[in-house]
Amino acid sequence: MTVQPPAAHVASWYAATANPAPERPELSGEIDCDVCVVGAGFTGISSALHLAEQGLSVVVLEAARVGFGASGRNGGQIVNSYSRDMDVIEAKYGAESARALGDMAFEGNRIIRHRIEQYGIACDLRDGNLFAACNEKQLEGLREHKALWERYGHDQLELLEGDALRREVNSARYLGGLVDHSGGHIHPLNLVLGQAAAVESLGGRIFEQSPVTEVVHGEPVVLTTPRGKVRAERVVMAGNAYLQGVLPVLEGRSMPCGTQIVTTEPLGEALARELIPNDKAVEDCNYLLDYYRLTADNRLLYGGGTSYGGQDLASIESVIRPKLLRTFPQLADVKVDYAWSGNFLLTLNRLPQFGVINGNVYYAQGYSGHGVTCSHLAGRLIAEVMHGQGERFDAFAGIPHLPFPGGRLLRVPLSALGAWYYATRDRLGV
Incomplete structure (x- = not known):
């Protein structure tokens, strides 16, 4: 399979005003790690940062550049809650689900602000x-x-x-x-670039221009790129709308x-x-x-x-x-x-999809237009469930998702x- 990833960000105002950032190398050769994260947007980088802070060895594989997808192109609005609010969640999935998700509805906002302060990220934060x-x-x-x-x-x-x-x-x-x-609101590309630098400061490795072409499940999971392989005990699939063709099981819903x-x-x-x-x-x-x-x-x-x-x-x-x-x-x-x-x-239900495949491949995706805050929450919840504290992750994972009609x-x-x-x-x- 031949993959030609984009060489640079789209020609947006964000790209034109981005803070200086290195061009990370393409993965070449074979490496091992505790966790491999696929996708260097908000979900992937937030997950990688939480996991690196726990002392795990983390590798991030990005098909293009850090923040290439929605995380570096969105409206930059810090909006609380989800694309469907707690009243809809309660009506469809019950009071317990509404309370569990409601308790987390404003947390992603707080995580963003903490990251900006903790790592001194210049991203034009306004209230x-x-x-x-x-x-x-x-x-x-x-x-x-x-x-x-x-x-x-x-x-x-x-x-x-x-x-x-x-x-x-x-x-x-x-x-x-x-x-x-x-x-x-914030400059979203600069926010994700700042968090990527924080991941690297903690020993995490980020490879750009390294699309995943094959995932072989097992212990470890083996991920193949055009010029390399990663063997990981656990994997985070965080490509969201740009993950097409990598794990077809995630695409139908x-x-x-x-x-x-x-x-x-x-x-x-x-x-x-x-x-x-x-x-x-x-x-x-x-x-x-x-x-x-x-x-x-x-x-x-x-x-x-x-x-x-x-x-x-x-x-x-x-x-x-x-x-x-x-x-x-x-x-x-x-x-x-x-x-x-x-x-x-x-x-279809406008709520994010969380879950685990084969016991060691975790995913969070489908924020349906509310990804800036919820993706940061997702990173924390993925780190929690990998640390043996899965109650909050499971509150999302337990919501059923149906395929689109037709x-x-x-x-x-x-x-x-x-x-x-x-x-x-x-x-x-x-």
Whole structure:
């Protein structure tokens, strides 16, 4: 099998402003380790860092560059909880599951902030995120959202209605919003690069341009790359939407989806603060949501839309710019300097998939758009279960996951049809 991995990150604003980082070598030859991690995004690097801190020998295999996938391309928003909240979890899977996951719903955020402080990672951390309501139904949903999170002990929320919202986001699109003062936003590529450096400072080894082409289960597990092999007592599969073809057993119950982002030219301090006065990250409450924030150099970074199946769109700017201008029509003459897309992994129930294969191959994936915080939680839980403390990992692993209707052939058109239905409901406010 011949694999030609990408040589560099996509041409994003993140890649253009990334902190200096070494180009790690390709794996060559055969090595042994306690744990081999496949994928150097948030899940993989978070797992590797927790495991290295436990004193285990850790090898990370990355098909391209550290942070090449969603971890280095996403909106950079630190949003608590999961893509489906605790009320949905309780209704579908019972009070015990809701309580177990609810107790962890705000932990990924805390892990990120601890890592930034612990390892001195420069990644433009800013405080606060906001959920914006486009209609009365969504505003009522935010009232319920606030009450739900407060039931789980989260008391850093503020509901804003009408003109009060303008102090946070200066757009006529919204009737109100919910501020989570504990949330925030970061430069995600710099966050994962900083944690990768921390892994290496503890003796972990990271190999780039080293896609896994074969996994032979056993004790140890043997992982083959184009020029080498790793023998590992345990393995973490952390490729998420970029793991296609490596372990087919993980693919039937998830689907790669694409999202698109643009970044404007620098707006200047005055205009930037006119748009988002207190520098919070914003996302609306639509099914196919828009999300945006200011960058450290006062650009507007704006994302939205979903491409089911993970295809790149021919012209990202033509898709995102109309959304941006509906939100901020005063930016009609502003140029777009960067446009890119990337894949995240969607599950049918929109909850992440955790599990173990053959007793020593662990996986966490399918965050369904909420990966920044949950992937960091996943790294901690994987380290816990390998250390013999599996209760919290098992709370996720025990949630059943069904395949998408229609199988691999029809899952994309059927999902797109469902998305069209819910997007139409959003437009009608019903």
